[in-house]
Amino acid sequence: xxxxxxTPRYLIKTRGQxxxxxxxxxxxxRSVSWYQQTPGQGLQFLFEYFSETQxxxxxFPGRFSGRQFSNSRSEMNVSTxxxxxxxxxxxxxxxxxxxxxxLFFGEGSRLxxx
Amino acid sequence: AQSVTQLGSHVSVSxxxxxxxxxxxxxSVPPYLFWYVQYPNQGLQLLxxxxxxxxxxxGINGFEAEFKKSETSFHLTxxxxxxxxxxxxFCAVSPMDSSxxxxxxxxxxxxxxx
Numbered sequence: 001x002x003x004x005x006x007t008p009r010y011l012i013k014t015r016g017q018x019x020x021x022x023x024x025x026x027x028x029x030r031s032v033s034w035y036q037q038t039p040g041q042g043l044q045f046l047f048e049y050f051s052e053t054q055x056x057x058x059x060f061p062g063r064f065s066g067r068q069f070s071n072s073r074s075e076m077n078v079s080t081x082x083x084x085x086x087x088x089x090x091x092x093x094x095x096x097x098x099x100x101x102x103l104f105f106g107e108g109s110r111l112x113x114x
Numbered sequence: 115a116q117s118v119t120q121l122g123s124h125v126s127v128s129x130x131x132x133x134x135x136x137x138x139x140x141x142s143v144p145p146y147l148f149w150y151v152q153y154p155n156q157g158l159q160l161l162x163x164x165x166x167x168x169x170x171x172x173g174i175n176g177f178e179a180e181f182k183k184s185e186t187s188f189h190l191t192x193x194x195x196x197x198x199x200x201x202x203x204f205c206a207v208s209p210m211d212s213s214x215x216x217x218x219x220x221x222x223x224x225x226x227x228x
Contacts, residue, residue, distance in 0.1 A: 004157075006157075031214070033214070033215060033216075035218075042218060042219075042220045042221060043204065043218040043221075045215045045216075048214040048215055050214070055212075055214045056212075056213055056214045056215060058215075090157055090158065092158075100146065100163075100165065100208075101145075101146040101148070101163075101165075101208025101216060102146075102148065102160060102163055102208075103158075103160075103216055104160070105150075105157035105158040105159070106157050107155075107156050107157045108156075108157050110155075
């Protein structure tokens, strides 16, 4: 069974640009979550989607957005990039987080903003 | 609000020695608890999870954790460290509520000395 797939794995952008990251969940999983990981802030929750609906959003500015498609694949977008957006962005999927809470993570997309 | 505290950002042990990574949670209701491991440049991998079935939980790679409600703790142990155990370990709690997210501790980096 294929795991969570994130693309691209690495990318470099400059300040002011925008970026789109993609996540394909494990087949059958309908809940997709995104986390930002930085050395200073650790793992921070960005948002969670279930059946194309955003059910919760973390404390991030409006520049961070996401969506989920009917096949459960998800994308997140960061506009007007800032240096502080450099991070590892992790996507995770699960059948329904309220049932077990267990998340299955992808390998992440490492974003560097110059 | 629920939180997770991991004592010690870095733990160093000799190969073959006992590994003990500490985790305390704050919750009035026993939650679901997890330990994840992250190897360099990779995502998070589930080591083990507590879901109220048994207080002593065995995970992969010889790790286990004991849920102690009276101490609100969920410490991770391994009897004998191996060089391949060097990684960052995260304790997490699932509130199992409408927040639809896991709450992570700040992580503990395990160093294994030869």
